[in-house]
Amino acid sequence: MQLRVTFLAAARSAPLLAERFEDDRPLDQAGWEEVQRVAHELIPLAAAELRYCSPTPRSRATGDALGYAPLVQLALRDCDMGRWRGLTLGEAMAREPQAVDAWLADPRSAPHGGESLLTFIGRVGEWLDTRPVDDGDRIVAVAEPSVVRAALVYALKAPPSTYWNLDVRPLSTTTVTGRAGRWNLRFDAVPA
Numbered sequence: 001m002q003l004r005v006t007f008l009a010a011a012r013s014a015p016l017l018a019e020r021f022e023d024d025r026p027l028d029q030a031g032w033e034e035v036q037r038v039a040h041e042l043i044p045l046a047a048a049e050l051r052y053c054s055p056t057p058r059s060r061a062t063g064d065a066l067g068y069a070p071l072v073q074l075a076l077r078d079c080d081m082g083r084w085r086g087l088t089l090g091e092a093m094a095r096e097p098q099a100v101d102a103w104l105a106d107p108r109s110a111p112h113g114g115e116s117l118l119t120f121i122g123r124v125g126e127w128l129d130t131r132p133v134d135d136g137d138r139i140v141a142v143a144e145p146s147v148v149r150a151a152l153v154y155a156l157k158a159p160p161s162t163y164w165n166l167d168v169r170p171l172s173t174t175t176v177t178g179r180a181g182r183w184n185l186r187f188d189a190v191p192a
Contacts, residue, residue, distance in 0.1 A: 003131055004177050004186070005139045006045055007148045010059040011035045012170040020088050021081035026057040027065075031170070035065045038171050042066050045173070049136020052076065054143040062171075063142040075127035076143045079120040079150075082113030107160035117160055120146075125154030129180035148174055155183035 011031035013023060027035070045051075046067050053059040053070035055077050063070035084092045092112070093100045099111035107117040115123070124147055131139055143151075145168035153163050155176045168174070175186040 001133045001137055001179070002177055003133060003137050003139060003179055004175060005128065005131065005141060005151075006048070006173055006175045007151055008042065008045065008062070008140060008142045009145045009148050009168050009170050009172050009174075010054070010056065010062045010142055011065075013058040020086050021092070022078050022085045024057060027061045031058065031062075032065070034171055035062060039066060042171070042173070045140045048138040048140040050131070050139040052139065052141040054078065054141075054147055056144055059142045059144060066142075068140060068142065070140075070142055073127060073141070075123055076141060076147050078144045078146055079117070080114035082110065084112040084114070104164070107163075117163060121150045121154050121160060121163065124150040128154060128176070128183070133179065145170070148172075151176070152185070156185060 011027050011034050013025040013028050013031055043066055051063065051068040051070040052073045053063045053068070053076065055072050055074060060070065060072065087095075089100070096111070102109045102111050103117075110116040110119070128151055148168045149163050149166040152158070152166055152174060153160060155178075156162075175188065176183045177186050178184050
């Protein structure tokens, strides 16, 4: 049986330049308004047999606002950023420029004391590969954009550096189809 896993990037909780590593803030007013504006397009995803979300407040709130009642999955949490948790990229760069450069250049490095990019991609990929086939073939997962990027790199068997070239916008959807170890990126037609 082939699975269809649709990732929905959580609504925003801060302007893009103010985004922080492992941000645990709830949706801001603009995020709530964005969810309301696009809800009519996203509510049909609630028909999925399995509905999951990452443990962040904004992912849970996005799923709940759309009526998904998602089950929290710890494997869908953001990358563990160690001592950089709560910092913006600019703040981390100001404190530890060489460490940030190393982290951006080498997917095996974790100078912050948390997960490396490779470990993060592997964790998200393991979650994807272990989805239960017998419980339904349609799955929706509300997660942080970084988690969606990691899932795509894994599913496409792309080089880890591809992670930095994927732009996942809040409330965007991305679908992969297949089964463990064999995933395809799916592009759907725009509704008429």
